[in-house]
Amino acid sequence: MRHYVLGLVFTLTALIASAQTTRKYSNEFMNIGVDAAALGMSNAVVSQTDDVNSGYWNPAGLVHLEDNQLALMHSSYFANIANYNYIAYAMPLDNKSAVGLSLIRFGVDDILDTTQLIDDQGNINYDRISTFSTADYGLTFSYARKLPLDGLNFGVNAKIIRRVIGDFASSWGFGFDAGIQFESKNNWKFGIMARDITTTYNAWSIDEEKFEQISSAIDGENQELPETTEITIPKLQIGLSKKWLYNYDYSFLAAANLNMRFAENNDIISTSFASINPALGFEFGYTDLVFMRAGVGNFQNELQIDDSEQVTFQPNFGVGFKYRGIQIDYAFTDIGDQSAALYSNVFSLKIDFSIFR
Numbered sequence: 001m002r003h004y005v006l007g008l009v010f011t012l013t014a015l016i017a018s019a020q021t022t023r024k025y026s027n028e029f030m031n032i033g034v035d036a037a038a039l040g041m042s043n044a045v046v047s048q049t050d051d052v053n054s055g056y057w058n059p060a061g062l063v064h065l066e067d068n069q070l071a072l073m074h075s076s077y078f079a080n081i082a083n084y085n086y087i088a089y090a091m092p093l094d095n096k097s098a099v100g101l102s103l104i105r106f107g108v109d110d111i112l113d114t115t116q117l118i119d120d121q122g123n124i125n126y127d128r129i130s131t132f133s134t135a136d137y138g139l140t141f142s143y144a145r146k147l148p149l150d151g152l153n154f155g156v157n158a159k160i161i162r163r164v165i166g167d168f169a170s171s172w173g174f175g176f177d178a179g180i181q182f183e184s185k186n187n188w189k190f191g192i193m194a195r196d197i198t199t200t201y202n203a204w205s206i207d208e209e210k211f212e213q214i215s216s217a218i219d220g221e222n223q224e225l226p227e228t229t230e231i232t233i234p235k236l237q238i239g240l241s242k243k244w245l246y247n248y249d250y251s252f253l254a255a256a257n258l259n260m261r262f263a264e265n266n267d268i269i270s271t272s273f274a275s276i277n278p279a280l281g282f283e284f285g286y287t288d289l290v291f292m293r294a295g296v297g298n299f300q301n302e303l304q305i306d307d308s309e310q311v312t313f314q315p316n317f318g319v320g321f322k323y324r325g326i327q328i329d330y331a332f333t334d335i336g337d338q339s340a341a342l343y344s345n346v347f348s349l350k351i352d353f354s355i356f357r
Contacts, residue, residue, distance in 0.1 A: 026232040027161055027173065027200060029106040029136045034073055034086045036329035036348040040318015041281025042295025044255040046239030047181060047191035052090040052350060055100035055142035058179035058193045058239075059155025062090055062098040062144035066354070071102075073348035082108045086348075090142070100142035107135030113166070132166030151183040161202060168210045175200025175232065193237040200232035236260040251285040257297070268299035268311060291320035293331070325352035 035053040038045045046058050052069035054061030073086040083106075090100035113130045139162070144155035161173030179193040206228065241255035257279040261267070267275035279297030298314035318331035327350040 026202060026230040027136070027138070027163075029084075030104065030138050030159075030161070031235075032084060032106070034088070034102075034104070034348075035071065035350075036073065036318055036331040036346040037283075037291070037293065037320055037327075039333055039346050040293035040295060040316055040320075040329070040331035041255060041283060042257075042279045042297035042314065042316045043259075044239065044241075044257040044279040044281030044295055044297065046179070046193045046237045046257055047189040048239070048241040048243070048253070048255060049191075052088050052100060054144070054155070055088055055090060055102045055140055055157065056086075058181060058191050058237075059100065059142040059144050059157050059177065060153040060179045060181040060191070062100050062142060062155055063092075063096070063146050063153045065090055065092045065098050067092070067357075068353040070351045070353070071348065072350075073346065075344045075346040077344055082106065097143070097145040099144075100140075102138075102140045102142070104138040104140075105135060107133060109133040109135075111166075132168075134165045135163075137162040137164075151185075152180065153182075154178070154180045159200065161200065163202065163204075167207060169204055169206045171202045171204040171230070173200050173202035173230070173232075187242055189239075189241045191237075191239040193239075195235040195237070196232045197234055199234060202230040202232070204228040204230070233262055235262075249287050251283075251288075253281075253283040253285070255281045257281075259297075266300045266302065268301060270301070289322055291318075291322070291329075293318035293320070325355035326350075327352075 033039050033043050034056045038049070038053065038057060043057075049057040049061040050064035051061070052065070052071045054064075068089070068091040071086070071088040075084045076082065077084065085105045086102065088100060088102035090098060092098045110131045111134065113132055117126070117128055118124055139160045141158045142155060144153060146153050155178070157177035159173075159175045159177065161171070161175070163171045163173070175196045176198050177193065177195050178197050179191065181189065181191045183189045237260070238258045239255060241253060243251060243253040245251050259277045259279060260274050262274050264270050264272050265275045267277040269276040277297065277299055279295065281293065281295035283291055283293045285291045293316075295316045296313055297316070300312050301309045302312045304310055314333065316331060316333045318329060320327060320329040329348045329350075331346040333344050333346065
């Protein structure tokens, strides 16, 4: 146990040290979240996640799998201009370990390229308009295992990031996550998820000929090539939850998260060292068949037009239905457009392969 604690301390030290010299944001599509059930609870699931979606939220939760599982999710943003899709598969290896694989795609397709609309003689030629797509992909390999201490589990992720902007530019990135979960004898659950613990690096390749065409298409522009390296700073999520059962048929789950970035931003708690954003989530269940969920998170100090600051938040709502290993969930995020965040309708499906046995 002493070695595990020393390892965690070393990891957190590396997190803090690396955060002081890197940019604040990169690969933000990997922070949107997956699974409508989790989104309905404002993502407050780090401590209690225990299914195929644990590969994203906290890989330590994969050890609770009893059979193979498949998950699918779809949501749209910007009036269906951008599409966010997710697929995951996980399976237990034995009674102490499990593995998972997931893929995220966030993309905008069929974008009009009008940089060549006007030819060298100044004539407009609509035949010179073409289309392209921009897409971000995140492929994650997960492994989880139970530790000798009863109730303590750990998990790790290896991530491959692929980002494509038509045939103008593309990048590859690599990174790692690590998480732990602990369940006490009185059913309290505790979880820690450290994202991008080594920092995630993206190396861009830019077509300089295409870039020159774009730059010269606008009179007076003399743009320089952008930086070709991006670094994603580490993030830390700490969660606590407990589930109560009533008369065998009813259940109530309450969960809380503290989401920490090692950078100063508009989060409700923000310093030069780190910013912290809390999230609360609740789930009411009946006979493990029907679920209602609610959550609130994304607390921000939002600058107003008169230069004053106002605290905003994002309320979420969700429902779910589960029957014989098939679970369908729906979430409506940012009810009433209370925050500056994007609101969306999210649908997800989870299939437990035990229904085929």
